Amino acid sequence: MSESKSGRDDPRFRQIDSFDQYLGTDLARTHGFTRSEQAAGLDPALVQSQHEQLMRDGYIILQDMVDADTLQALRTEATPQLEKMGRNSFEGERTQRIYAVPEKLRSADPFIEHPLVLAHLDRLFQPNYLLSQAQVINILSDSPAQPLHIDDGFYAWPRPRPALSAATVFAVDDFTAENGATVAIPGSHLWAEERSPQPGDARVTAVMPAGSCILFLGNLWHGGGENFSGSSRLAITAQYCEPWLRTQENYFLSVSAETAAAVSEDIRRLLGYSIHPPFMGMSDGMHPKRRLPGGDS
Numbered sequence: 001m002s003e004s005k006s007g008r009d010d011p012r013f014r015q016i017d018s019f020d021q022y023l024g025t026d027l028a029r030t031h032g033f034t035r036s037e038q039a040a041g042l043d044p045a046l047v048q049s050q051h052e053q054l055m056r057d058g059y060i061i062l063q064d065m066v067d068a069d070t071l072q073a074l075r076t077e078a079t080p081q082l083e084k085m086g087r088n089s090f091e092g093e094r095t096q097r098i099y100a101v102p103e104k105l106r107s108a109d110p111f112i113e114h115p116l117v118l119a120h121l122d123r124l125f126q127p128n129y130l131l132s133q134a135q136v137i138n139i140l141s142d143s144p145a146q147p148l149h150i151d152d153g154f155y156a157w158p159r160p161r162p163a164l165s166a167a168t169v170f171a172v173d174d175f176t177a178e179n180g181a182t183v184a185i186p187g188s189h190l191w192a193e194e195r196s197p198q199p200g201d202a203r204v205t206a207v208m209p210a211g212s213c214i215l216f217l218g219n220l221w222h223g224g225g226e227n228f229s230g231s232s233r234l235a236i237t238a239q240y241c242e243p244w245l246r247t248q249e250n251y252f253l254s255v256s257a258e259t260a261a262a263v264s265e266d267i268r269r270l271l272g273y274s275i276h277p278p279f280m281g282m283s284d285g286m287h288p289k290r291r292l293p294g295g296d297s
C-alpha cells in the first residue's frame with residue numbers, strides 16, 4: 001500500500017541535515033525561486049552608488065524612470081476611478097486614492113515592477129520581498145500637508161533598526177513645491193524610537209518632473225506636501241516589505257486568482273505567489289502558484 005512507502009522512495013525527496021539548511025533551502029519542488037531578470041541586467045556600479053546614497057540619506061530621487069506614454073496610460077485608466085475623498089486626515093480630506101491597484105489598473109505594472117526599483121529592493125530585502133500596498137494618490141488643491149510619518153512603524157521592532165519596507169512615489173504630474181510634492185527629512189531613517197520630527201528639522205521637498213520617482217526607506221519620516229497650487233497632483237506609490245512580514249493590503253482578497261495568473265512573474269511574486277524558504281507562503285502544503293488557474297495542483 002502506498003501509505004507504507006517512505007517519502008524517500010520519491011526521487012524528489014530532499015534530505016535536510018541542519019537547521020541552517022532548513023531555513024535557507026527553497027524546498028518548493030514544482031516552482032523554484034524567481035528573480036527579476038531585468039533588474040539583474042542593470043549596471044551594478046550605478047545601482048551600488050545610488051544604494052549608498054539611499055542608505056546615507058534615506059531617499060534618492062530617480063529621474064526619467066518612465067516615458068510620457070506610460071504616464072498617459074496610467075492617467076487615462078486611473079482618472080475615471082478617482083472618486084472619493086480621504087476618510088481621515090492621514091488619507092487626506094482633499095485627497096483621492098485608488099486601492100487594489102494591481103487588480104484595477106494594468107497600466108500601473110510598469111511602475112510597480114520598474115527594473116531599477118527592483119534592483120534596489122534586491123539589495124535591501126531578502127528574495128521574494130512583497131508588495132505591501134500600492135495606491136494612486138491625487139492631492140487636490142487646497143489640501144493641507146499630510147502628517148509626517150514612517151511607513152514601517154507598525155512592525156513591533158524598535159528603531160533604530162534596518163528598514164523593513166521601502167516605497168516609491170512616482171510623479172505623474174510634475175511635483176512642485178506648491179502642488180504637494182512629497183516632503184521628507186533626510187537622515188531621519190537613523191533616528192531612535194523616541195525621536196519625532198520637530199519644526200527645526202531640515203526637510204527636502206521632492207520637486208521633480210513627471211516620470212521621476214522618490215525612492216525611500218520605510219523608516220524615513222515623510223509625507224505628502226500641502227497643495228496650494230490651484231491644480232491637482234497625481235502620483236502612484238508602491239510600498240514593498242520583507243517577505244516574512246504581513247503586507248498592508250491583503251492581495252489574496254484584493255486581486256483575483258485570474259488576474260494573479262495573468263500578470264508578469266515579477267508582479268505575481270510581489271503579490272505573494274512565492275515561497276520564502278523553507279515554506280512561508282505555501283497553500284495546502286503547495287507552492288501558491290499551483291493554486292492559480294492553469295496551475296498544476
Ligand SMILES: O=C(O)CCC(=O)C(=O)O
Pocket residue numbers: 137146169180181182183222223224225235237
Ligand atoms: O503622496 C505622497 O507624496 C506621500 C504619500 C504617503 O506617504 C502616504 O500616503 O503614506
